[in-house]
Amino acid sequence: MRQQLKTFIGSAALSLIVSLPAAGADMSRINVMQQAAAPAERLIVADVSSANTFNRNLKKEKDPNAPPPEDGYHDPENEGTHILQPPKESYIGLPTTEFGNHVDWVKAIDEKKLSPRWDRISSSEAPFVMDLDIVRPVKASVPDVVFPHRQHTEWLACANCHPAIFIPQKGANQINMSAILLGQKCGVCHGKVSFPITTKTCSKCHSKPKPADWSPPLSDATLKNPWR
Amino acid sequence: MMSYKADRSIKWRFSILGVLAGLALLAMTPAKAEYADVIINNYADAAGMRPVVFPHWFHRIRFRCKVCHADLGFQFKAGGNKITMAKIIDGKFCGACHNGEVAWSVENCNMCHSGIPGTPTHIHGSTVQRLVSPPYKALNAPQQPQQ
Numbered sequence: 460m461r462q463q464l465k466t467f468i469g470s471a472a473l474s475l476i477v478s479l480p481a482a483g484a485d486m487s488r489i490n491v492m493q494q495a496a497a498p499a500e501r502l503i504v505a506d507v508s509s510a511n512t513f514n515r516n517l518k519k520e521k522d523p524n525a526p527p528p529e530d531g532y533h534d535p536e537n538e539g540t541h542i543l544q545p546p547k548e549s550y551i552g553l554p555t556t557e558f559g560n561h562v563d564w565v566k567a568i569d570e571k572k573l574s575p576r577w578d579r580i581s582s583s584e585a586p587f588v589m590d591l592d593i594v595r596p597v598k599a600s601v602p603d604v605v606f607p608h609r610q611h612t613e614w615l616a617c618a619n620c621h622p623a624i625f626i627p628q629k630g631a632n633q634i635n636m637s638a639i640l641l642g643q644k645c646g647v648c649h650g651k652v653s654f655p656i657t658t659k660t661c662s663k664c665h666s667k668p669k670p671a672d673w674s675p676p677l678s679d680a681t682l683k684n685p686w687r
Numbered sequence: 688m689m690s691y692k693a694d695r696s697i698k699w700r701f702s703i704l705g706v707l708a709g710l711a712l713l714a715m716t717p718a719k720a721e722y723a724d725v726i727i728n729n730y731a732d733a734a735g736m737r738p739v740v741f742p743h744w745f746h747r748i749r750f751r752c753k754v755c756h757a758d759l760g761f762q763f764k765a766g767g768n769k770i771t772m773a774k775i776i777d778g779k780f781c782g783a784c785h786n787g788e789v790a791w792s793v794e795n796c797n798m799c800h801s802g803i804p805g806t807p808t809h810i811h812g813s814t815v816q817r818l819v820s821p822p823y824k825a826l827n828a829p830q831q832p833q834q
Binding site for chain 1: 753763797804
């Protein structure tokens with residue numbers, strides 16, 4: 460009972476403060492002073508527990524492309540570490556992205572800024588590039604997936620994907636986002652070495668817009684809902 | 688000289704301090720290693736060598752994936768190729784190139800063995816590591832480092 464009374468008084472005080480600004484612009488200064496003094500201020504979550512931090516679970520990438528001695532994995536006490544090349548140095552002049560290595564590897568090859576060897580020894584062997592797009596319609600509202608063979612065969616041999624990861628037949632493979640995020644199918648490479656799966660990269664794979672008249676299919680529970 | 692365990696008798700106090708400081712740092716700042724760097728530590732630690740850091744970014748500037756993952760038979764799995772020094776000096780895996788012909792040779796131990804001791808085998812920056820809630824993992828699955 461007493462608890463309820465306290466809560467009532469508390470909320471009354473709070474609503475008074477909240478409604479004060481509406482009383483007029485010339486009262487705003489008094490309002491600020493009252494707010495600072497009012498016990499209602501104590502209700503701010505951060506004051507109650509230090510566990511309530513902003514962005515509790517957000518992990519942000521700090522200082523990408525750090526030089527080896529500062530990257531947290533190379534041992535700075537090892538002499539060799541200091542001879543290794545800092546990534547930033549070798550990325551100069553390469554097209555950039557906002558994720559992964561922060562290098563657009565596809566563009567780098569397309570613009571002939573890079574030409575990595577296709578053979579261990581010979582630098583004259585060229586890859587067998589196959590220009591074949593496979594469209595994978597997606598049930599969800601995101602754009603359909605276009606798998607481009609061209610960019611892949613610039614880097615990879617057919618045998619890297621066929622048949623171990625994908626049966627070479629359109630639509631024969633079951634692919635979904637959960638599998639990819641866990642490192643299967645496209646996720647064997649994407650999210651590990653090729654560009655990562657982040658909000659900034661969804662549209663690289665999901666690149667074919669849905670037809671204008673497309674709308675997401677309604678779930679059974681909604682269709683059968685008697686109150687609809 | 689080659690082993691980081693040398694003169695540990697003098698340094699053990701500092702090591703403990705270092706580990707504590709390191710843990711505190713790890714808890715505060717996420718590692719900033721380059722995306723796709725592979726730390727290989729199946730055997731290195733146990734043999735008193737630093738773990739191996741393999742930089743994908745550095746090698747893909749020079750070679751397409753096909754050279755290693757098709758021609759040289761590297762499987763797509765960090766630690767999955769069970770690389771050993773015996774295989775390397777036999778001309779397999781890293782030894783197909785780090786032989787003094789295609790690239791500097793195997794005597795440069797500390798160029799490859801450059802990781803912080805104790806770092807588990809993994810590929811840095813992977814999407815799985817960035818998931819807020821860890822995916823299902825079998826009890827005997829190898830450890831992934833906390834980021």
